[in-house]
Structure formats: C-alpha cells, structure tokens
Amino acid sequence: MGTSFYKQGRVVDRNLAEVLSAFFAGEQPQVRPLGSGNINATYLVCSDEERVVLQRINADVFADPEVVVNNFVVICRFLQKKNAQAESPLSLAAPRATLDGQLCYRDAAGGVWRAQAYVESVEPLLTPGEGAVSVGRTLGLFHALLRDLPPSSIHDPLPGLHNLSAYLLAYDRCDPEAFAPDNQTLSFCRESIAKHRLQLLNLDRALKADGKGRCVVHGDPKIDNFIFHPPGIAAGLFDLDTVSAGNLFYDLGDCLRSACNPVGEDIDTGQSPSFDLDICADILGGYCSVASDMFAGGVRQIYDGLLVLCFELAVRFVSDYLQGNVYFTVRQKDQNLLRARAQLLLFQDILRRRQEIYARLDKTYKAVC
Incomplete structure (x- = not known):
C-alpha cells in the first residue's frame, strides 16, 4: 500500500x-x-x-x-x-x-x-453538569498526581511560556501599519491591547510574585487537550509537551477561558464569545473535589489567572498574524487575527462581569472546599 x-x-x-x-x-x-x-x-x-x-x-x-x-x-x-x-x-x-x-x-x-x-476521545458538547465537573476533576488529579514529580527529572520545554512582558515586547516589535492599516479588526485589537496592557502586566507580575500555586502544570489545558470518554466525561489529558514547573492559576485560567467559552477560539466576525459561569462553577467544583489543597483558597488568583490568560493569548495571536502566521497553524491568512479578536471579546466580558464571576468563584469554593 x-x-x-x-x-x-x-x-x-x-x-x-x-x-x-x-x-x-x-x-x-x-x-x-x-x-x-x-x-x-x-x-x-x-x-x-x-x-x-x-x-x-x-x-x-x-x-x-x-x-x-x-x-x-x-x-x-x-x-x-x-x-x-x-x-x-x-x-x-x-x-x-x-x-x-x-x-x-x-x-x-x-x-x-x-x-x-492512539486514545479514542469523543468530541464534547460541554454544558453545565457532570461533563464540566469531570474537566475540573481531571485537571485537579493531574496537578495532584504530579506534585511528587521531582522538578529536576524534566526540563523546561518552552522557556518564556506565560511571560506576558516578553509577549508584549514581541508585539511591540511588529509593524501593524505594514499590514492593512484600514483593517477594523486589527484596529480593535490594537486599541484593546493598548488600553489594558499596564493593568494586565501588573496582574501578571503579582501572580508570579505571590508564590502561591507553584507546582508541575500541564501548560496548555485547553478543552481540546482533554480526553473524553462517552458520553462526554473527561478522563485524561493529551499534549504533555508543555508540562513543566509553573503556576496552577495559569493552568486553571487557560482551562476556564477555553471551556467556558461555548463558541470557541475559531469564530467569524458575526459571533461574540461570552463566559459561561455555570460551566465555570462546575469545573472549579470538580477541581476542588480532588485538589483543593493545591491552592488553598486563592479565589482571587483564579480570576486573575483567567483574565491574564485571555489577554496573553490575544497578544500572541495578533503578534503571530502580524509576523506572517509563523507560530500557530492557520487555514486562512486572517485566522490568527480573528482568534485574537475572539479572545479580546471574551476578555472584555470577563472584565465587565468581574464582581459576578468573583462572587460565584468564592461561593463555589466555600461550598465544595
């Protein structure tokens, strides 16, 4: 053959x-x-x-x-x-x-x-309930099981991962004017990044300086990297390429910004992402059921990690678009730009609903943990 x-x-x-x-x-x-x-x-x-x-x-x-x-x-x-x-x-x-x-x-x-x-995995239609709970439980088990892994037994595969300062420096080196200066989507992304970059840099630095949540992390626990068994229950994780010592609040943030956005990363300009609080609460509940001691009440850090990861990914997507799509695989020239727009719209929704999201995170943590 x-x-x-x-x-x-x-x-x-x-x-x-x-x-x-x-x-x-x-x-x-x-x-x-x-x-x-x-x-x-x-x-x-x-x-x-x-x-x-x-x-x-x-x-x-x-x-x-x-x-x-x-x-x-x-x-x-x-x-x-x-x-x-x-x-x-x-x-x-x-x-x-x-x-x-x-x-x-x-x-x-x-x-x-x-x-x-090859491991068979069904495509989930994630809604509030046991499927969402199983996502949190799976990520919590992953963190808990790897807590005894000697850090010296693995090497950092991707130095600079989740370094917002470095991502913004790379973005600043791009020349947006050389790529369709009349592009409204690009203008929206540039304006959003300029408006929020200082706030997010401060949040990112605070998370790193805090010292809480240090453990071996997955590094890329988006919903596509979970193994789902029928009828849509998470049971494991694919793509261990980015596993290294890190901060679990970035892992949780990455998981939540992906799983709680029903329209996904790859959307057209007619769709608008939003953050599903019910899915979020179930994921956090599942996580706390097996690994609450991993972060010991860091509800504020969970929200901050979520916000930082949305913004960080948007910066990376728009930078890759401006550099000619050299990092993330694309099927069309403006796909990374549309991905950046989607993340920034999700970021704005999360920022706008800060009090509501924080209160639900706090309520869920206290109820389960």
Missing part, C-alpha cells in the same frame, strides 16, 4: 514514508492527518495490529524537540506508576518506540518525530 502525503497548515511532510519505515515493519500502513492542533504536525497511522499517533515536533516552537520527547516519557512513566495506586486513574497516551527501540526518530531533513498509542 502506498503512502499519501498530506499538508497541515503550510508544511508538507515529504519525509513521511521514511519516518513510517522507522516505526513500522513491512508494508506501510494507512496514514491521515489527525486533529486541529495549532503547533505540531499530527497523523493517525493505522495498521492491522494497532493505531498510533505520529507527530513531527515543531522545531520553530520547541528549540530542542528531544527535550519534549524525553519529558513526555518521564511524565508518562511517572503517571503510570501513580495510576496503579489511584482510585481514579488518568487516561494517557503511552509512548511508542521506533523499531530499534528509540524514543524518537530524526528524519533526513532534521525533523524530530515521536509516536504514541
């Missing part, structure tokens, strides 16, 4: 046949693109014996892809040991070695590839 070559974003993986032969013996299996991830090129490989996820790690994002691979193996082995003793084990996508037993394969062009077992 021949192998087709597929395009994900702008990159065609012309070395795919070579890579497949490093992981699979005999006749080459069927392969197709998988998922809608923004960073790595991802394929589902199907043979008679198994289904495997094959990924080329984006070296433009991760300076040392082999650090990502080694971290993934360390984290999976650690969680597998924890799962053996856990009442509610986390679903994991276990690493899968090459035919000669290596953790990854470097192709002729220098690309680094790794494989992992």
Whole structure:
C-alpha cells in the first residue's frame, strides 16, 4: 500500500514514508492527518495490529524537540506508576518506540518525530453538569498526581511560556501599519491591547510574585487537550509537551477561558464569545473535589489567572498574524487575527462581569472546599 502525503497548515511532510519505515515493519500502513492542533504536525497511522499517533515536533516552537520527547516519557512513566495506586486513574497516551527501540526518530531533513498509542476521545458538547465537573476533576488529579514529580527529572520545554512582558515586547516589535492599516479588526485589537496592557502586566507580575500555586502544570489545558470518554466525561489529558514547573492559576485560567467559552477560539466576525459561569462553577467544583489543597483558597488568583490568560493569548495571536502566521497553524491568512479578536471579546466580558464571576468563584469554593 502506498503512502499519501498530506499538508497541515503550510508544511508538507515529504519525509513521511521514511519516518513510517522507522516505526513500522513491512508494508506501510494507512496514514491521515489527525486533529486541529495549532503547533505540531499530527497523523493517525493505522495498521492491522494497532493505531498510533505520529507527530513531527515543531522545531520553530520547541528549540530542542528531544527535550519534549524525553519529558513526555518521564511524565508518562511517572503517571503510570501513580495510576496503579489511584482510585481514579488518568487516561494517557503511552509512548511508542521506533523499531530499534528509540524514543524518537530524526528524519533526513532534521525533523524530530515521536509516536504514541492512539486514545479514542469523543468530541464534547460541554454544558453545565457532570461533563464540566469531570474537566475540573481531571485537571485537579493531574496537578495532584504530579506534585511528587521531582522538578529536576524534566526540563523546561518552552522557556518564556506565560511571560506576558516578553509577549508584549514581541508585539511591540511588529509593524501593524505594514499590514492593512484600514483593517477594523486589527484596529480593535490594537486599541484593546493598548488600553489594558499596564493593568494586565501588573496582574501578571503579582501572580508570579505571590508564590502561591507553584507546582508541575500541564501548560496548555485547553478543552481540546482533554480526553473524553462517552458520553462526554473527561478522563485524561493529551499534549504533555508543555508540562513543566509553573503556576496552577495559569493552568486553571487557560482551562476556564477555553471551556467556558461555548463558541470557541475559531469564530467569524458575526459571533461574540461570552463566559459561561455555570460551566465555570462546575469545573472549579470538580477541581476542588480532588485538589483543593493545591491552592488553598486563592479565589482571587483564579480570576486573575483567567483574565491574564485571555489577554496573553490575544497578544500572541495578533503578534503571530502580524509576523506572517509563523507560530500557530492557520487555514486562512486572517485566522490568527480573528482568534485574537475572539479572545479580546471574551476578555472584555470577563472584565465587565468581574464582581459576578468573583462572587460565584468564592461561593463555589466555600461550598465544595
């Protein structure tokens, strides 16, 4: 059986046949693109014996892809040991070695590839209730199980992650006038960033200086990175590439800004995001049911982390648009700009409803914890 070559974003993986032969013996299996991830090129490989996820790690994002691979193996082995003793084990996508037993394969062009077992996951229609509770419970279990992981056993795969000051510096270096100065969406984004940047920088610095919430975090717990079992119950997490020592309030904030926005990140200009407080309360309740001691009442920090992550992601999206879409994968030229607009509209909704959201967070925390 021949192998087709597929395009994900702008990159065609012309070395795919070579890579497949490093992981699979005999006749080459069927392969197709998988998922809608923004960073790595991802394929589902199907043979008679198994289904495997094959990924080329984006070296433009991760300076040392082999650090990502080694971290993934360390984290999976650690969680597998924890799962053996856990009442509610986390679903994991276990690493899968090459035919000669290596953790990854470097192709002729220098690309680094790794494989992992395919884990079936249904697409959730997240609403208030057990599905939302399970998202919080899963993230809480993840944080709680990894609290004993020695920080020295993994290396930082993405230095500068959640560094708002650095993201704003990169944004300031862009030249918006060179990209459609009459673009109303771009003007909206620029004005919103200018209006709120000082406030958010202060919040970001306060969160980092506070010292609460330091632990090993996922780094990218958006709703798409949760493993859902039928009928839509979260049971684990995909995409462990950004796991490192960090701040759980950024993790919670990232989870909430993604899960509590029913229209999602990729919307057209006719839609307007809003923050669903009922989903938020259920996620926090699920988290507190297994990991309330992780943050010990930091309700204010949860809100601040949510606000910072919305703003931070908007800055990153608009910067990537202005730089020619070099970081996040896009299907159309202005997709990152539309993503930035969506995050800023969500940010404004969260900012406008501060008292309401804070009161609900506080009520939920006190009721559950």
